[in-house]
Amino acid sequence: MAERTPINVNVPGRVDTSHVVKLARDNYEQWDLQISLILKSAKVWGYVSGTILKPLGAGTSEREIAWMAKDYYAQAIMVPTLDAVFFSSSKKFS
Numbered sequence: 026m027a028e029r030t031p032i033n034v035n036v037p038g039r040v041d042t043s044h045v046v047k048l049a050r051d052n053y054e055q056w057d058l059q060i061s062l063i064l065k066s067a068k069v070w071g072y073v074s075g076t077i078l079k080p081l082g083a084g085t086s087e088r089e090i091a092w093m094a095k096d097y098y099a100q101a102i103m104v105p106t107l108d109a110v111f112f113s114s115s116k117k118f119s
Contacts, residue, residue, distance in 0.1 A: 040063060040067055040102050042060075042063065042102060042105050042106050044059075045059045045060060045063065045106045046059065046106075047106055047107065047108040048060075048106060048107050048108055048111065049108045049110065050110070056106065059106075060102075060103060060106055063102060064099060064102060064103070067098070067099075067102060069095050069096075069098055069099040069102070070099075072092070072095050072096045072099045073099050073103070077092070077095075079092050079093075079096070080092055
């Protein structure tokens with residue numbers, strides 16, 4: 026197996042979501058407004074909305090790796106804002 030050279034992807038630091046309401050069954054509109062503004066300011070909204078599509082391939086090109094890093098960053102922003110009711114052992118973010 027060939028050695029892979031690390032690829033530097035510019036992903037900003039941690040985003041503070043402590044002021045965002047946790048998404049529950051009755052507050053989607055408020056959560057949506059707050060989280061969409063945060064994702065847009067972090068420049069990852071397109072990864073969540075689907076306007077920036079994942080490049081096709083085996084996940085090894087620089088473009089694919091950069092896309093995955095931004096997608097994981099968006100997930101890392103969103104997950105702490107979800108109420109525990111949305112998690113179960115059968116669900117997985119990918």
